[in-house]
Amino acid sequence: MSIPLYDSGIASGLLSGILFGYALEAAGFGSPRKLTGQFTLRDFSVFKVMFTAVIVCAVGLYVLRTMGWMGPAAVFIPTLFFWAILLGGVFIGAGFAVGGYCPGTSVVGVASGRIDAVVFAIGMVLGTSVFAWVFDPIKDFYLAGQGPTAQTLPQLLGLPEWVILLALIIIAAVGFRLGTILERSRGGPFTAEEVCAPDDEADEFALTSASADARG
Numbered sequence: 001m002s003i004p005l006y007d008s009g010i011a012s013g014l015l016s017g018i019l020f021g022y023a024l025e026a027a028g029f030g031s032p033r034k035l036t037g038q039f040t041l042r043d044f045s046v047f048k049v050m051f052t053a054v055i056v057c058a059v060g061l062y063v064l065r066t067m068g069w070m071g072p073a074a075v076f077i078p079t080l081f082f083w084a085i086l087l088g089g090v091f092i093g094a095g096f097a098v099g100g101y102c103p104g105t106s107v108v109g110v111a112s113g114r115i116d117a118v119v120f121a122i123g124m125v126l127g128t129s130v131f132a133w134v135f136d137p138i139k140d141f142y143l144a145g146q147g148p149t150a151q152t153l154p155q156l157l158g159l160p161e162w163v164i165l166l167a168l169i170i171i172a173a174v175g176f177r178l179g180t181i182l183e184r185s186r187g188g189p190f191t192a193e194e195v196c197a198p199d200d201e202a203d204e205f206a207l208t209s210a211s212a213d214a215r216g
Contacts, residue, residue, distance in 0.1 A: 021108050028195040030108040032100020032116060039097045042188035044179030051172045058165055077152060082145030099123070 027049060028034050037043030064070035096102055099120045101109055106124060109117025135142070154161045183189050 020104065021111065024105055024108045025112065028190065028192065029105045030112045030114070030117075031190075031195040032109070032114075033190050033195055035096055035102065035105065036100045037188060037190055040186070041182045042186040043190050044176075044183055045189055047179055048176055051175065055165075055168055055172055058168065062161055062165060077150040079149050080145075080147030080151065081143060082147065084142045084145070095124075095127075 024030060027045065029046070029049075034043060034045055038046040061070065061075060065072065099106075099116075101117055101120045103124060106117050106120045110121050148155075154164050157164070
């Protein structure tokens with residue numbers, strides 16, 4: 001079975017990109033406040049949206065494979081390179097925290113006319129270019145700590161896939177609840193007005209919201 005649009009090349013990518021971009025902007029992720037709010041534990045929208053997407057995708061793929069509608073080779077599973085992923089995660093996490101964007105949300109920010117998103121996107125392109133330029137000298141480090149080829153989490157832990165899925169759902173439920181508690185204690189999450197307002201107005205919104213919560 002072939003998923004609709006799977007083999008239609010640029011058309012499927014364009015359609016998926018438009019839908020993804022619309023969803024990001026509708027969720028307020030075109031504003032850097034959403035991502036920085038995650039790091040300050042004030043707004044858990046990023047955690048909730050992305051964890052929900054992971055669970056929906058994981059469960060959907062599991063059902064498709066179980067029903068025989070998708071073969072095991074239909075999904076590409078990259079090989080783990082421990083040190084490269086660890087260091088890369090540190091760099092990209094720092095970039096998220098400082099810039100307030102990820103690659104996807106920066107494009108949405110550019111489409112929304114945000115200057116900071118343009119600067120972030122330029123930096124992202126420059127960083128990618130620098131990595132490609134220096135790849136040969138750091139290739140040995142990049143390939144160090146190589147794990148088994150295309151190993152999945154159930155294979156690594158020796159557990160059935162449904163157990164991993166159940167654990168993810170439980171972790172998400174607990175994380176969502178704790179996130180909501182932290183949001184309320186820190187005056188979050190950001191409202192639509194705070195996401196769209198300039199910095200000084202957003203600060204005023206935040207102070208007003210915090211005062212209202214204190215009186216409540």
